[in-house]
Amino acid sequence: MNTKNIKLLIFLTLLVALISTNVKAFGITSFYTDQQPLVMNPGESKDVYLELQNMAGDSDMEVRAELVSGSEIAVISDKKLEYPVPLGKKDVKVNLKITIPVDALIGTSYSVGLKFREIEPATGGMISFGGEIAKVFPIVVGKVLPKEEKISGYSVKNLVKQGSLVSGALILLIIVGYVLVRNIKKRRNNIN
Numbered sequence: 001m002n003t004k005n006i007k008l009l010i011f012l013t014l015l016v017a018l019i020s021t022n023v024k025a026f027g028i029t030s031f032y033t034d035q036q037p038l039v040m041n042p043g044e045s046k047d048v049y050l051e052l053q054n055m056a057g058d059s060d061m062e063v064r065a066e067l068v069s070g071s072e073i074a075v076i077s078d079k080k081l082e083y084p085v086p087l088g089k090k091d092v093k094v095n096l097k098i099t100i101p102v103d104a105l106i107g108t109s110y111s112v113g114l115k116f117r118e119i120e121p122a123t124g125g126m127i128s129f130g131g132e133i134a135k136v137f138p139i140v141v142g143k144v145l146p147k148e149e150k151i152s153g154y155s156v157k158n159l160v161k162q163g164s165l166v167s168g169a170l171i172l173l174i175i176v177g178y179v180l181v182r183n184i185k186k187r188r189n190n191i192n
Contacts, residue, residue, distance in 0.1 A: 026053060029053060037109075037137070045100075063119060070113060108140070111139070
């Protein structure tokens with residue numbers, strides 16, 4: 001074997017070793033973003049949740065949650081802070097209770113941050129941690145408008161919009177029909 005073949009064999013062996021190692025990856029889904037913050041009234045309490053997922057890994061995982069910011073308004077409401085996240089699961093809930101102070105001013109912003117660390121299997125009686133992910137979501141104190149009255153799945157406001165669109169389309173069809181009929185009559189009169 002020449003030197004080139006030996007180098008290629010070593011490279012391929014290392015490549016196979018790297019590819020065959022366990023891939024572990026977990027993610028977090030939050031329903032609130034900077035563009036869509038959680039809006040709450042002063043004095044209001046609300047139960048919300050984040051979802052852990054393990055869609056890209058190749059084994060089950062367990063992660064530990066820790067509240068790193070926003071403790072003045074938020075608390076993790078689950079009894080245990082360790083969450084098993086089985087492979088292929090995307091909806092492991094981490095429950096939070098958010099309580100806005102009664103004296104909070106409209107427009108006040110809060111940030112609630114959580115950190116999730118992968119718990120590695122115990123070796124020699126010790127717990128070790130793997131990768132970690134942090135998630136921060138915004139909460140804005142503002143006047144939450146009452147929900148629109150719904151009629152069989154449609155809000156009254158949407159029904160009014162749809163009624164206006166239908167009426168406009170109907171009027172447009174009548175005008176187009178009138179113009180077409182008038183043009184057809186003119187052509188017939190010109191032919192005769």
